[in-house]
Amino acid sequence: MVIGVLIRQNMGMAKNVLMNFREKIFGDKRNQYQALRDAGFSDVSDAVIWGHSVVQQPVDASTQLINLRAIRQAKPELTLQTATFILNQMQQRHH
Numbered sequence: 001m002v003i004g005v006l007i008r009q010n011m012g013m014a015k016n017v018l019m020n021f022r023e024k025i026f027g028d029k030r031n032q033y034q035a036l037r038d039a040g041f042s043d044v045s046d047a048v049i050w051g052h053s054v055v056q057q058p059v060d061a062s063t064q065l066i067n068l069r070a071i072r073q074a075k076p077e078l079t080l081q082t083a084t085f086i087l088n089q090m091q092q093r094h095h
Contacts, residue, residue: 032085039078044089051086059090 033044041047052059054074055067064087071083078086 032082035079035082035085039075039082047086048089048093051090055087055090059087059094 030038036044036047039047041050051071054070055063056070057063057067059067067087068080068083071086072078072080075083
C-alpha cells in the first residue's frame with residue numbers, strides 16, 4: 001500500500017518535470033502569460049508572489065543566475081524562458 005502511494009507520487013512528479021519537455025528542448029515560444037497558467041499560476045501577480053517566496057534575496061541583475069536556479073529548482077517544470085519572465089516581472093514590480 002505504501003509502495004503504491006510512493007509510485008503514484010513519483011509518477012506525478014515525473015509528469016510535472018516532463019510537462020514542458022518539448023519547450024525545454026526546442027525553445028519556449030509560447031505566450032508567457034499562457035505559460036504561467038500552464039504552470040498553475042492564476043496570473044502574473046500570483047507568479048510574482050510565489051517567486052518572492054522562493055527567492056530570499058534582492059532581485060536584480062547581480063543575483064539573476066542564483067535566483068533563476070532557485071526558481072527552477074522549486075518548480076522544475078518551468079522553462080528557462082518562463083522562469084526569466086517571472087524574475088523580470090518581479091524586478092519590474094519591485095521598483
